[in-house]
Amino acid sequence: MGVVVINFKAYREGSGKLAMELAKIADDVASRSDEYIAIAVNSLDLAEIVKEVSIDVFAQHVDAVDFGSHTGRINAEMIKEKGAKGSLINHSERRLKLADIEFIVSKLRSLGLTSIVCTNNVPTTAAASALNPNYVAVEPPELIGTGIPVSKAEPEIVENSVKAAKEVNRNVKVLCGAGITCHEDYVAALDLGAEGVLLASGIVKAKDRKTALEELVGLK
Amino acid sequence: MGVVVINFKAYREGSGKLAMELAKIADDVASRSDEYIAIAVNSLDLAEIVKEVSIDVFAQHVDAVDFGSHTGRINAEMIKEKGAKGSLINHSERRLKLADIEFIVSKLRSLGLTSIVCTNNVPTTAAASALNPNYVAVEPPELIGTGIPVSKAEPEIVENSVKAAKEVNRNVKVLCGAGITCHEDYVAALDLGAEGVLLASGIVKAKDRKTALEELVGLK
Amino acid sequence: MGVVVINFKAYREGSGKLAMELAKIADDVASRSDEYIAIAVNSLDLAEIVKEVSIDVFAQHVDAVDFGSHTGRINAEMIKEKGAKGSLINHSERRLKLADIEFIVSKLRSLGLTSIVCTNNVPTTAAASALNPNYVAVEPPELIGTGIPVSKAEPEIVENSVKAAKEVNRNVKVLCGAGITCHEDYVAALDLGAEGVLLASGIVKAKDRKTALEELVGLK
Amino acid sequence: MGVVVINFKAYREGSGKLAMELAKIADDVASRSDEYIAIAVNSLDLAEIVKEVSIDVFAQHVDAVDFGSHTGRINAEMIKEKGAKGSLINHSERRLKLADIEFIVSKLRSLGLTSIVCTNNVPTTAAASALNPNYVAVEPPELIGTGIPVSKAEPEIVENSVKAAKEVNRNVKVLCGAGITCHEDYVAALDLGAEGVLLASGIVKAKDRKTALEELVGLK
Numbered sequence: 001m002g003v004v005v006i007n008f009k010a011y012r013e014g015s016g017k018l019a020m021e022l023a024k025i026a027d028d029v030a031s032r033s034d035e036y037i038a039i040a041v042n043s044l045d046l047a048e049i050v051k052e053v054s055i056d057v058f059a060q061h062v063d064a065v066d067f068g069s070h071t072g073r074i075n076a077e078m079i080k081e082k083g084a085k086g087s088l089i090n091h092s093e094r095r096l097k098l099a100d101i102e103f104i105v106s107k108l109r110s111l112g113l114t115s116i117v118c119t120n121n122v123p124t125t126a127a128a129s130a131l132n133p134n135y136v137a138v139e140p141p142e143l144i145g146t147g148i149p150v151s152k153a154e155p156e157i158v159e160n161s162v163k164a165a166k167e168v169n170r171n172v173k174v175l176c177g178a179g180i181t182c183h184e185d186y187v188a189a190l191d192l193g194a195e196g197v198l199l200a201s202g203i204v205k206a207k208d209r210k211t212a213l214e215e216l217v218g219l220k
Numbered sequence: 221m222g223v224v225v226i227n228f229k230a231y232r233e234g235s236g237k238l239a240m241e242l243a244k245i246a247d248d249v250a251s252r253s254d255e256y257i258a259i260a261v262n263s264l265d266l267a268e269i270v271k272e273v274s275i276d277v278f279a280q281h282v283d284a285v286d287f288g289s290h291t292g293r294i295n296a297e298m299i300k301e302k303g304a305k306g307s308l309i310n311h312s313e314r315r316l317k318l319a320d321i322e323f324i325v326s327k328l329r330s331l332g333l334t335s336i337v338c339t340n341n342v343p344t345t346a347a348a349s350a351l352n353p354n355y356v357a358v359e360p361p362e363l364i365g366t367g368i369p370v371s372k373a374e375p376e377i378v379e380n381s382v383k384a385a386k387e388v389n390r391n392v393k394v395l396c397g398a399g400i401t402c403h404e405d406y407v408a409a410l411d412l413g414a415e416g417v418l419l420a421s422g423i424v425k426a427k428d429r430k431t432a433l434e435e436l437v438g439l440k
Numbered sequence: 441m442g443v444v445v446i447n448f449k450a451y452r453e454g455s456g457k458l459a460m461e462l463a464k465i466a467d468d469v470a471s472r473s474d475e476y477i478a479i480a481v482n483s484l485d486l487a488e489i490v491k492e493v494s495i496d497v498f499a500q501h502v503d504a505v506d507f508g509s510h511t512g513r514i515n516a517e518m519i520k521e522k523g524a525k526g527s528l529i530n531h532s533e534r535r536l537k538l539a540d541i542e543f544i545v546s547k548l549r550s551l552g553l554t555s556i557v558c559t560n561n562v563p564t565t566a567a568a569s570a571l572n573p574n575y576v577a578v579e580p581p582e583l584i585g586t587g588i589p590v591s592k593a594e595p596e597i598v599e600n601s602v603k604a605a606k607e608v609n610r611n612v613k614v615l616c617g618a619g620i621t622c623h624e625d626y627v628a629a630l631d632l633g634a635e636g637v638l639l640a641s642g643i644v645k646a647k648d649r650k651t652a653l654e655e656l657v658g659l660k
Numbered sequence: 661m662g663v664v665v666i667n668f669k670a671y672r673e674g675s676g677k678l679a680m681e682l683a684k685i686a687d688d689v690a691s692r693s694d695e696y697i698a699i700a701v702n703s704l705d706l707a708e709i710v711k712e713v714s715i716d717v718f719a720q721h722v723d724a725v726d727f728g729s730h731t732g733r734i735n736a737e738m739i740k741e742k743g744a745k746g747s748l749i750n751h752s753e754r755r756l757k758l759a760d761i762e763f764i765v766s767k768l769r770s771l772g773l774t775s776i777v778c779t780n781n782v783p784t785t786a787a788a789s790a791l792n793p794n795y796v797a798v799e800p801p802e803l804i805g806t807g808i809p810v811s812k813a814e815p816e817i818v819e820n821s822v823k824a825a826k827e828v829n830r831n832v833k834v835l836c837g838a839g840i841t842c843h844e845d846y847v848a849a850l851d852l853g854a855e856g857v858l859l860a861s862g863i864v865k866a867k868d869r870k871t872a873l874e875e876l877v878g879l880k
Contacts, residue, residue: 061292072281072314094292501732512721534732
């Protein structure tokens with residue numbers, strides 16, 4: 001059993017009513033699959049989606065702040081109250097300062113939430129692993145959104161990331177992202193030592209999203 | 221009739237269940253007051269609060285992006301779908317680049333949403349007014365959260381901001397913020413030419429929030 | 441007589457020894473031209489170049505800080521001590537927060553230095569003008585580095601920027617940038633009401649930089 | 661023999677002529693001391709100071725860019741041409757994104773320059789060490805500028821940082837910073853396993869800077 005995290009990004013197809021629709025599709029597919037399927041949604045949609053699905057729902061970002069005078073920010077305590085499972089951290093589209101990544105990973109851990117730190121190469125994967133998150137998701141930025149799977153284009157990045165992460169912290173699980181769209185890519189990622197995949201457009205922007213997700217996890 | 225916008229910030233007392241409680245208090249007081257009362261809440265709480273109250277609900281921030289690959293971002297289209305009236309922009313705790321302020325103000329206007337651009341002094345108030353937002357809220361940063369009302373400590377900032385804003389753009393309305401806590405401060409702000417106030421801790425962190433808001437708008 | 445400001449950027453051809461070479465070329469051409477020619481160089485090169493040329497030398501950026509605990513920052517006082525004439529502010533490759541632009545413009549003015557605030561469209565040009573800088577340089581980001589002159593591709597942006605700036609602040613002078621490479625573009629900019637141009641690659645990366653600059657200012 | 665790196669910050673006393681004066685003092689003291697003394701100066705002063713002293717001169721920051729359209733940025737190639745030994749990276753007053761720290765450390769290493777990555781606690785020290793810089797300088801932000809030496813206030817941070825760094829990467833050397841002002845603090849840092857210290861106000865803002873530095877390295 002592998003891990004499939006679907007990042008809804010700020011896609012039109014991943015926001016508002018279309019986000020709710022996709023969340024329910026993912027919930028349905030998950031109920032029929034052996035894979036662990038989770039979703040990462042924007043902060044406006046999170047509370048409503050959590051109420052409607054059984055699968056784990058992640059935030060796409062939390063800010064490195066406690067409660068206080070931080071207009072326009074959301075923190076880990078807030079997403080916990082809403083029922084989030086955890087959060088993506090440091091996605092390539094929302095890069096963070098090292099000190100802030102550490103703050104957020106520590107905070108999530110102390111609240112019993114799950115952290116998925118995104119990285120861009122082998123050295124940053126090793127560095128992120130040293131912060132003791134639950135997952136590190138390595139995504140070569142040049143492949144994101146291309147449909148060219150990292151597991152095929154740069155398999156050594158996945159293998160070396162797994163190796164580097166484990167050397168620094170044997171508890172960290174590695175996901176791989178960027179370009180993943182089909183079952184073959186997913187299986188390749190697992191074969192390279194990853195625990196699963198983080199993906200977005202391949203599912204969120206698919207014409208038939210239910211079929212795309214079923215195919216990804218091997219139900220079709 | 222003046223304008224009262226309550227910024228819930230990321231206060232513990234302005235988040236989650238306590239945010240909903242305060243939103244309902246504001247809704248109740250607004251129904252009995254001649255003043256226009258609105259609230260600005262964090263993005264996780266926004267959708268649920270909009271459903272429960274009749275008063276206008278603002279976001280505290282939106283990002284300067286369209287739909288797309290912007291993990292961890294929310295845009296103006298999303299807050300509109302959730303029923304927000306508009307958004308605070310460039311709060312002193314969430315300062316933005318000039319080009320991004322312009323992007324967001326333009327976007328909100330094109331979507332029929334209301335923009336409240338926060339500024340820190342007279343020149344930035346004039347500059348923000350040139351972008352044609354609905355409101356500019358001038359808040360000297362050194363007074364925010366102090367309980368020392370800008371209308372008393374630096375009345376000339378309010379007067380000169382109103383004057384500077386109108387010279388650049390006669391359609392812009394000026395709010396004043398920082399240190400406002402009671403009816404006297406509110407009246408003083410209106411007397412100085414402001415259309416109303418933007419305030420936070422004076423209400424959100426008050427021991428008796430209902431009474432504090434009633435007092436502010438002159439119901440007590 | 442118009443204004444020509446050459447931005448050396450972080451081009452290899454605009455750094456170190458090649459920056460000094462180009463500075464001397466600009467100094468030489470300026471001595472034979474009726475146009476006002478100035479250069480904007482990186483902070484590492486600034487002090488040495490100021491000593492070697494008679495033309496005005498600008499910084500490409502200063503930080504919005506006073507003296508103090510600001511590791512890795514440079515401020516307006518520092519560039520003044522080195523002999524800079526002033527600084528570019530808010531270039532499209534170094535966008536700043538509104539409050540910081542205001543801080544820097546005010547600081548430069550108080551020190552007798554010249555400010556050139558870069559903007560991206562008509563509304564931001566109006567906004568920047570409200571801050572009372574010496575110059576606003578409007579550069580549509582989509583044209584920067586293309587060789588397609590703004591004065592030809594979007595002449596109305598130049599005209600409307602000049603108009604909008606003057607309405608807000610009649611003392612502000614408008615430069616136009618993006619895609620300027622030859623004398624024809626330069627003359628077109630002046631004809632549209634601009635006081636001059638801000639340009640970069642057309643000169644800095646030209647094969648024969650001396651000839652390119654001579655051509656630009658009408659010496660060839 | 662230990663390492664003493666003096667960060668001139670953006671102190672008035674560490675800029676311009678006063679920076680040059682202090683650089684020469686450090687050069688003089690270094691010539692009479694067994695300790696390795698280096699200085700980190702602002703980018704405007706760097707080129708001139710390198711020419712006047714024999715000690716190693718570091719930049720306080722470099723940007724995560726190659727040569728190109730990066731107005732207002734300086735890169736590693738530029739500081740190398742000026743004769744810098746290397747650069748501070750990620751100082752608490754100039755925090756960087758994880759991906760950018762990795763970019764800069766890799767770039768400096770490929771150019772034969774020395775990297776000193778600043779961190780704020782044990783986990784970030786471990787993370788930075790995974791990026792294979794030459795030095796990690798751990799500085800609890802709450803002690804910076806206080807005169808309360810980390811080696812006394814929180815000795816376990818120094819010890820645990822050394823341990824954590826070595827576990828991840830045995831080649832990394834650990835400096836400690838924050839609050840170091842005298843010989844006793846310096847010796848304490850070495851005793852705790854650090855290779856030396858990164859300090860600023862204790863020397864830069866001392867009334868008698870020569871005596872302060874002589875005392876620090878045990879010459880008085």
